[in-house]
Amino acid sequence: MPASERVRLLRFTFAKSRAGLTLLTFTMPLLFAVGWLRDLVVLGASARWTLLLRLALVLALLIAAWLIRASGFSRRTVVFGILYTLVFSVAIAATTAIEPARLSLTHVAVMLMAVILLPFALSRLAATGIIAALALPMCGLLWHLGTPLALWGAYGLFFGAGCAIGLTQRAAHLGASADIFMHRQRLLERLHRDSLTGTANRDGWEARAELMRRTHQRAGTPLSVVYFDLDHFKSINDRYGHARGDALLQEVSTVMRAQLRKYDLLARIGGEEFVALLPDLDAAAATGVAERIRRAVAAIDTPASVTISAGVTQVRDGEPLETTTDRADAALLAAKRLGRDRVEQA
Numbered sequence: 001m002p003a004s005e006r007v008r009l010l011r012f013t014f015a016k017s018r019a020g021l022t023l024l025t026f027t028m029p030l031l032f033a034v035g036w037l038r039d040l041v042v043l044g045a046s047a048r049w050t051l052l053l054r055l056a057l058v059l060a061l062l063i064a065a066w067l068i069r070a071s072g073f074s075r076r077t078v079v080f081g082i083l084y085t086l087v088f089s090v091a092i093a094a095t096t097a098i099e100p101a102r103l104s105l106t107h108v109a110v111m112l113m114a115v116i117l118l119p120f121a122l123s124r125l126a127a128t129g130i131i132a133a134l135a136l137p138m139c140g141l142l143w144h145l146g147t148p149l150a151l152w153g154a155y156g157l158f159f160g161a162g163c164a165i166g167l168t169q170r171a172a173h174l175g176a177s178a179d180i181f182m183h184r185q186r187l188l189e190r191l192h193r194d195s196l197t198g199t200a201n202r203d204g205w206e207a208r209a210e211l212m213r214r215t216h217q218r219a220g221t222p223l224s225v226v227y228f229d230l231d232h233f234k235s236i237n238d239r240y241g242h243a244r245g246d247a248l249l250q251e252v253s254t255v256m257r258a259q260l261r262k263y264d265l266l267a268r269i270g271g272e273e274f275v276a277l278l279p280d281l282d283a284a285a286a287t288g289v290a291e292r293i294r295r296a297v298a299a300i301d302t303p304a305s306v307t308i309s310a311g312v313t314q315v316r317d318g319e320p321l322e323t324t325t326d327r328a329d330a331a332l333l334a335a336k337r338l339g340r341d342r343v344e345q346a
């Protein structure tokens, strides 16, 4: 798969996997809330204030999770993620009924693990989300090991496994929709490409040219259009045959591409008619490019010698693209009238 496709696929996957991971972000405080509510039932009124404090913390964590969600996974997410992790860890430490004297190395290690893993739970990657979904409840289990509360850790693990399975299924579903997405992209690319020369076709031109015009108008940078037409191509077809004509069209488009920059748009919009859209070039500079192409085409080493005529114009402020292309076409006709194998500027 080409690199550009892979990047597009990754972007698509990231965009789609956000929802599941956001759910995970909210799940963790809710899990703790369930555990603490259970304490309220078991311990009764004697621990009311501690439990109220815990519930207030859960509320704060939910608000923090909401803020993280609202920040839209930008750079701010990282800052919120770190704050969230800190508050979360302090909340665990402050409200877990373990006296400082009983704190063991395991507890410290578990807390560190929780601190390290939470940002992963917030990350966009499904894989790290799954790790966090399983590892965080595992932290809870280890934390309470040897006490009845370990049951809650086990429950969390069970719940985390559910999350992980959900995420895996979602990933599989995403894989299928990504396939459809890529298929659609390839189809669209094929529809916009001229099968003979590999350049854009008329649909491809129409899909991209107007967008480029708007971008350049907004940026206030020059943009030029060049119309090309092979001279007396009919006689070449008649003399050497259609297949040789086809091969010549391919050679000409290769020569043109070699003279253009990567971001110039080249399209075959008719039988032996090409158009190029040249960003950041005014009419004079575009004429220079067209002249270079004219010379390169004339130099193609073939028995069926071919020349090309061109009409150049610059996009004027606020005018529709059609007006510009009409002007370039008129300049091309002038080049034909003046004897062909030449470039005219309008």
Ligand SMILES: Nc1nc2c(ncn2[C@@H]2O[C@H](COP(=O)(O)OP(=O)(O)OP(=O)(O)O)[C@@H](O)[C@H]2O)c(=O)[nH]1
Binding pocket: 196, 229, 230, 231, 232, 233, 234, 235, 237, 241, 242, 243, 244, 245, 246, 249, 270, 271, 272, 336, 340
């Ligand atoms: N081999 C080949 N020929 C094509 C293709 N598309 C169009 N043509 C031919 O291109 C020729 C164009 O002829 P005209 O429009 O008369 O233009 P011309 O002979 O190039 O003359 P000028 O443009 O006036 O210099 C026709 O003979 C078409 O059959 C194609 O895809 N392959």
